[in-house]
Amino acid sequence: MSTPFLPYGRQSISEDDIAAVTAVLRSDFLTQGPEVERFETALREAGGAKHAIAYSHGTAALFGACWAAGVGPGDEIVTSAITFAASANCAAYLGALPVFADVRADTCGIDVASIERAITPRTKVLIPVDFTGQPADLAQVYALAKKHGLLVIEDAAHSLGATYQGESVGCGRYADMTMLSFHPVKHVTTGEGGAVLTNDDNLAQRLRLFRNHGIERDEARFVAQPNPGPWYHEMQELGHNFRLTDMQAALGRSQMGRLGLFVERRRAIAALYAELLLDLPRVRPLVQLPDRASSYHLYAVQIDLAAAGKGRAEVMQQLRQLGIGTQVHYIPVYRHPYHQRALAAAGKPHLPEQFPNAEAYYADALSLPMYPALTDDDVTRVVAALRQVVGVG
Ligand SMILES: *Cc1c(COP(=O)(O)O)cnc(C)c1O
Secondary structure (H helix, E strand, O other), X not given: OOOOOEOOOOOXXXXXXXXXXXXXXXXXXXXXXXXXXXXXXXXXXXXXXOEEEEXXXXXXXXXXXXXXXXXXXXXXXXXEOOOOOHXXXXXXXXXXXXXXXXXXXXXXXXXXXXXXXXXXXXXXXXEOEOHHHOOOOHHHHHHHHHHXXXXXXXXXXXOOOOXXXXXEOOOOOOOOEEEEEOOOOOOOOOOOOEEEEEOOHHHHHHHHHHHEOOEXXXXXXXXXXXXXXXXXXXXXXXXXXXXXXXXXXXXXHHHHOOHHHHHHHHHHHHHHHHHHHOOOOOEEEOOOOOOEEOOOOXXXXXXXXXXXXXXXXXXXXXXXHOOEOOEXXXXXXXXXXXXXXXXXXXXXXXXXXXXXXHHHHHHHXXXXXXXXXXXXXXXXXXXXXXXXXXXXX
């Protein structure tokens, strides 16, 4: 019997996906064209937002969202200590200082009281992260933001297909902009890619400018009036080339047709893990709150390493020998040397003792395999391997 290696995450590509991409290769458009518009329509409809603006990467989409929000030198943004570095870097690109809030001990989602303590007169934007696919405390974050006159950019890289208080992530009830990523481990992939959803016409317009060099092609918005001629366009802002290609968008649109199935399968895998892990008290899943439904980008657990009598590196290595891939999501972002330097230079060093929940989580967290193609037998195999490596106690 073969025992294939199970990574912590991976894409699911169908023959239809491949056909959709090859059809674009035979068409007139390779970069941003009609397929990008169709993909944007699918995203807008899935999220329930007025606008979707596709980007070349999720990170570029976050960068564009910060720019559209007017983030600049001297500003601060607040994001979660436990996230991918991109949630913070997007503001640093614009000369702003990313500062960090601690997380809740139960869900590892951003802690609202900790955000409130981090807000200063320089704060411009809050960037909550829907960690592992479970939406953050969005209503409370949004209320806090509006009390202080701030915009909310929801980092929903993990949570496409999730719901919060019965509404889709991306609908914009509690976010001014919602960012998505289409990296291969995410719910839907375009290889590399991202998007921003928003209901705000002005922000949507700025997001479109930023991804295409700051160039305006709509004569109604030209500074030069009347329109000098059919060749004419205006570079009104310093934007970038962050366009998604039509090949990528075709893949994304084809994948969006299976988003419901992907999320359903991820939830079934999570339910099976939760059930099987009841027998392994040394392995504790994150708490799932009743007013929101995760779309499970990750399946993160905390391991009682003291009871297991081994370090995390040893646990990871022994699981790997049994064909099980795991990863740690994430190193608290303020621990990275770049952010340490930036925070220290700004007179705001972040010390581990100021982030008790992030540190406690980081000490024993592990992400187990989670992707739609994982079978029930695979899940059983992962739990059996955990039983062997960390014991039952
Ligand atoms: C994946 C991810 C991003 C960035 O997305 P890319 O598409 O890889 O640039 C941002 N934030 C979080 C939390 C992510 O997991």
